[in-house]
Amino acid sequence: MRRLGDGRRIALIWLVTTTVAMVLVAVFLAPHLPPGNGSKEASGQRFDNEVLTLTSIPLITLIFVYFGYVLFAFRDRGDGAGDGPPIRGHIRVQTAWVVGTTLTVLFLAAFGTYELLGGAGGGQGSSPVFVPAAEAATPGGPPVPPLQVQVIAQQWQFTFRYPSEGGFESAQFVLPVNRQVELHVTSLDVIHSFWVPALGVKADANPGVDNVAYVTPTRIENVRFECAELCGLFHGYMFDTGRIVSQSAFAAWVKSQRAFVAPVTKYLPKYSTSYLPQPAFRAG
Amino acid sequence: MNVRRLIGFNLLTGIVLGVGGFYLGWYGGHWLINGLDIKSLDYFGDTDQNDVSLFLAYLLGVIGFLVGLGFANYPLARLRGYPSSLREKETTGISRYFGLSTDHKVVGMQYFVGIGLFFFVGGLNAMLIRFELLRPEPNVIPAGNYLTLVTEHGTMMMGMMTSGILGPFANYLLPLMIGARRMAFPRIEALTFWLLMAAGVILISAVFYGGVPTGWTGYEPLNVQGNMGMDAYIMFFALVGISMCLLGLNMLATVITMRAPGMTWTRLPIFVWGVISTAVLMLLAAPVLIAALTMAAMDRTVQTSFFVTAQGGSSYLFEDLFWFFGHPEVYILALPGFGIVLELMAVFARKPVWGYRLAVAGMLGVSLLSFTVWQHHLFVSGINSDLRPFYMLSTELISIPTGFIFVCAMGTVWRGRIQFTVPMLFCLAWVFNFLFGGLTGIFVSDAPSDVTTHGSFFVMAHFHYTIMGGLIFTFFAAIYYWLPKMTGYMMNERLGKVHFWTMFISFNSTFGPLFALGFMGMARRVVTYPTNLQPLNDWVSASAFVLGISMLVFLYNLVYSQLFAKVPAGANPWGSRSLEFQLPSPVPVHDFDRIPVIVGDPYGYGEEGAVVARPAFAGAGGQP
Numbered sequence: 053m054r055r056l057g058d059g060r061r062i063a064l065i066w067l068v069t070t071t072v073a074m075v076l077v078a079v080f081l082a083p084h085l086p087p088g089n090g091s092k093e094a095s096g097q098r099f100d101n102e103v104l105t106l107t108s109i110p111l112i113t114l115i116f117v118y119f120g121y122v123l124f125a126f127r128d129r130g131d132g133a134g135d136g137p138p139i140r141g142h143i144r145v146q147t148a149w150v151v152g153t154t155l156t157v158l159f160l161a162a163f164g165t166y167e168l169l170g171g172a173g174g175g176q177g178s179s180p181v182f183v184p185a186a187e188a189a190t191p192g193g194p195p196v197p198p199l200q201v202q203v204i205a206q207q208w209q210f211t212f213r214y215p216s217e218g219g220f221e222s223a224q225f226v227l228p229v230n231r232q233v234e235l236h237v238t239s240l241d242v243i244h245s246f247w248v249p250a251l252g253v254k255a256d257a258n259p260g261v262d263n264v265a266y267v268t269p270t271r272i273e274n275v276r277f278e279c280a281e282l283c284g285l286f287h288g289y290m291f292d293t294g295r296i297v298s299q300s301a302f303a304a305w306v307k308s309q310r311a312f313v314a315p316v317t318k319y320l321p322k323y324s325t326s327y328l329p330q331p332a333f334r335a336g
Numbered sequence: 337m338n339v340r341r342l343i344g345f346n347l348l349t350g351i352v353l354g355v356g357g358f359y360l361g362w363y364g365g366h367w368l369i370n371g372l373d374i375k376s377l378d379y380f381g382d383t384d385q386n387d388v389s390l391f392l393a394y395l396l397g398v399i400g401f402l403v404g405l406g407f408a409n410y411p412l413a414r415l416r417g418y419p420s421s422l423r424e425k426e427t428t429g430i431s432r433y434f435g436l437s438t439d440h441k442v443v444g445m446q447y448f449v450g451i452g453l454f455f456f457v458g459g460l461n462a463m464l465i466r467f468e469l470l471r472p473e474p475n476v477i478p479a480g481n482y483l484t485l486v487t488e489h490g491t492m493m494m495g496m497m498t499s500g501i502l503g504p505f506a507n508y509l510l511p512l513m514i515g516a517r518r519m520a521f522p523r524i525e526a527l528t529f530w531l532l533m534a535a536g537v538i539l540i541s542a543v544f545y546g547g548v549p550t551g552w553t554g555y556e557p558l559n560v561q562g563n564m565g566m567d568a569y570i571m572f573f574a575l576v577g578i579s580m581c582l583l584g585l586n587m588l589a590t591v592i593t594m595r596a597p598g599m600t601w602t603r604l605p606i607f608v609w610g611v612i613s614t615a616v617l618m619l620l621a622a623p624v625l626i627a628a629l630t631m632a633a634m635d636r637t638v639q640t641s642f643f644v645t646a647q648g649g650s651s652y653l654f655e656d657l658f659w660f661f662g663h664p665e666v667y668i669l670a671l672p673g674f675g676i677v678l679e680l681m682a683v684f685a686r687k688p689v690w691g692y693r694l695a696v697a698g699m700l701g702v703s704l705l706s707f708t709v710w711q712h713h714l715f716v717s718g719i720n721s722d723l724r725p726f727y728m729l730s731t732e733l734i735s736i737p738t739g740f741i742f743v744c745a746m747g748t749v750w751r752g753r754i755q756f757t758v759p760m761l762f763c764l765a766w767v768f769n770f771l772f773g774g775l776t777g778i779f780v781s782d783a784p785s786d787v788t789t790h791g792s793f794f795v796m797a798h799f800h801y802t803i804m805g806g807l808i809f810t811f812f813a814a815i816y817y818w819l820p821k822m823t824g825y826m827m828n829e830r831l832g833k834v835h836f837w838t839m840f841i842s843f844n845s846t847f848g849p850l851f852a853l854g855f856m857g858m859a860r861r862v863v864t865y866p867t868n869l870q871p872l873n874d875w876v877s878a879s880a881f882v883l884g885i886s887m888l889v890f891l892y893n894l895v896y897s898q899l900f901a902k903v904p905a906g907a908n909p910w911g912s913r914s915l916e917f918q919l920p921s922p923v924p925v926h927d928f929d930r931i932p933v934i935v936g937d938p939y940g941y942g943e944e945g946a947v948v949a950r951p952a953f954a955g956a957g958g959q960p
Binding site for chain 2: 058085087096100101104107108111112123126128134135136137138140141142145150157160161164167177182241242245247249250252258261263276278282283285287288291328
């Protein structure tokens with residue numbers, strides 16, 4: 053049998069390794085990538101993570117196979133053979149590499165943009181141009197405007213205000229399932245970040261800024277939310293559990309909670325997209 | 337010993353005048369506030385938080401320290417009409433390491449020891465952080481101290497290690513590599529080092545003033561809210577910024593103006609190109625940091641409100657300014673490593689650097705593109721979200737020039753005679769680490785994916801793979817490779833291999849699982865975490881302790897081989913063709929008796945009759 057050249061051997065090993073690795077990753081790892089399928093946005097982000105993972109597999113195997121082969125085959129055997137051949141470059145290999153990496157990168161950037169505009173990124177920002185289309189509250193029904201929920205961050209607690217439900221404020225985070233929600237995230241003091249890992253939501257809470265994020269939960273579950281931006285002493289304790297409930301349960305919760313906090317609601321400041329605190333200096 | 341020899345312009349005088357200046361500023365500041373009764377500074381009068389005093393104390397302390405070291409002597413002498421001279425360069429003996437020296441080789445060694453000390457302090461902080469994270473609820477370290485530890489670790493590493501390779505190795509070797517006798521601005525070279533040492537002490541002093549709660553990013557308005565320890569953070573980073581800026585300027589001026597005859601741009605060693613691209617970033621990015629921190633300092637002292645939203649400022653402004661510096665900063669850390677990897681691979685594969693021009697294009701490309709990407713740190717901040725596609729594209733474009741370095745490394749080892757020495761092992765580890773650091777960078781740069789990874793342990797693991805895997809591994813490669821040149825004694829090979837394998841394995845075992853932790857929803861800089869993440873966190877902590885032990889192995893190797901075993905290295909222990917290895921080890925004070933004329937590049941391995949320089953040094957142009 054004729055001996056294959058080093059380059060062809062590497063290509064062959066790489067082809068086999070990549071195929072096996074791609075199949076293994078696609079079957080065993082990809083379905084478990086975060087942030088899961090807790091919301092429409094989360095599903096989009098998970099698909100995005102899948103594509104990124106699968107795209108990077110061929111590159112990982114290429115570097116591993118190449119270096120594994122080269123380090124073994126071209127090791128210094130101590131036979132005093134002197135220096136290696138003075139190869140200073142190879143214009144076709146260099147060009148192929150540049151073109152190949154450029155195309156991969158452009159594909160990834162285009163794909164990321166497509167996913168972002170398709171809703172996988174929420175639509176965070178104070179005045180987003182790309183907002184997701186209004187969705188129906190029930191399957192097959194007419195589109196309704198999204199449910200407005202304000203997330204108010206302060207040191208070291210999140211509270212939630214429901215302006216369309218009478219503007220009451222609650223420490224509980226409750227959302228109806230299968231309903232598009234428009235989160236308005238703002239802060240009263242320093243920068244926080246509202247992160248719900250299972251829903252694929254992360255939006256910084258800046259003082260004086262209304263940061264909008266969209267989310268449509270698709271599963272009834274309890275979700276952990278936490279602060280993802282260092283906000284001072286008790287940053288590590290700024291987490292809690294929220295609930296995604298059925299639409300009827302949500303209506304019932306709103307009714308009871310609204311009555312429960314009614315004595316406080318009348319003292320709340322008027323609903324606003326941001327609350328600038330009074331000039332204040334040190335917290336201590 | 338003769339006590340009178342201690343008196344003069346040296347480190348001791350510097351410390352004495354530094355402490356004197358500190359207290360002068362401290363009490364002067366109190367007098368300013370309480371004695372003069374300035375209305376706008378009234379706030380400080382009746383609190384024990386006097387930021388004005390502390391800033392004045394640090395400022396006068398640094399000035400006193402520099403004057404004590406002798407930095408004022410030369411300007412004053414020139415003012416009085418004395419001719420210019422470089423007398424500081426003439427001294428010999430151990431005492432020259434404890435004072436102002438304009439010999440680039442002395443400054444290089446000073447940097448090596450000084451940076452090394454602060455690197456170990458930063459590393460110890462990391463050990464304490466991982467110790468605290470052994471349990472999901474706080475056990476030993478309270479929340480406030482934990483944040484201070486996180487900040488001290490991050491700021492020390494990000495600030496000090498910017499000069500981690502340029503400080504010791506570029507200062508020592510760059511003039512030798514380009515055939516120069518000194519750096520372009522020898523006094524500025526010394527100034528960069530002593531500024532950095534003063535900065536390091538100031539950062540550590542933050543623990544005496546209530547600590548720093550912000551992490552190394554120092555985001556507003558938490559910055560304005562913080563204790564007086566925040567002033568130490570601001571002063572530290574501003575001094576580091578000044579030092580960085582001057583270091584970059586000095587490097588560029590040296591390479592541009594002081595190359596030996598015949599040292600054309602394409603004959604420069606590839607490491608020098610790594611230094612050039614880093615120096616460009618240092619020179620252009622650091623001023624933005626200094627400006628941002630000056631504004632932050634004014635917000636904290638004279639009650640301006642650049643960053644205070646409640647009074648018309650903007651916290652976005654600080655984020656923008658910080659990351660406009662901060663992203664080039666991470667390439668300041670990574671780029672010297674690129675140069676070292678290619679430089680060393682050529683020597684240990686006994687082949688020329690493959691695709692030299694492509695590698696240069698890669699480094700300069702990374703350098704230029706790094707100024708266009710800073711807002712990818714702000715994808716979820718709500719700042720102009722419609723620009724996210726642009727920043728996603730510009731960020732991912734950086735992987736193209738980074739890929740050039742990979743393909744050049746791959747081409748360089750192809751059909752070589754690869755010798756698995758300790759420096760080579762560290763370079764190969766760079767390939768492994770930076771591959772994962774770079775590929776996870778694609779996740780972080782992709783806006784939809786970044787929703788999960790931003791501010792989580794994933795991004796923390798990512799930048800440890802690029803910075804620790806990219807900078808610290810090449811830092812050690814450089815130590816094993818060039819320290820014999822600098823001290824004249826070899827490092828122990830066997831201990832070096834023990835160090836390498838413990839470090840490489842425990843590094844991956846520490847930071848690999850952090851990707852998973854981030855994906856499972858663990859945020860950065862938290863002192864508590866969900867209980868179901870404890871097993872993985874314990875694994876990471878255990879690995880981190882082994883990583884710490886591997887550093888002790890290195891320390892043992894360093895002390896043992898340099899102070900006790902003392903195996904002479906000879907002029908050219910690695911059979912390199914580069915110019916610095918044609919000089920004796922350690923390099924004498926007068927390095928080049930005659931400036932050589934360069935007739936070829938240093939990569940003529942395997943080429944018949946290739947010559948680097950004339951007059952031919954001992955060993956040049958052939959096997960040593």
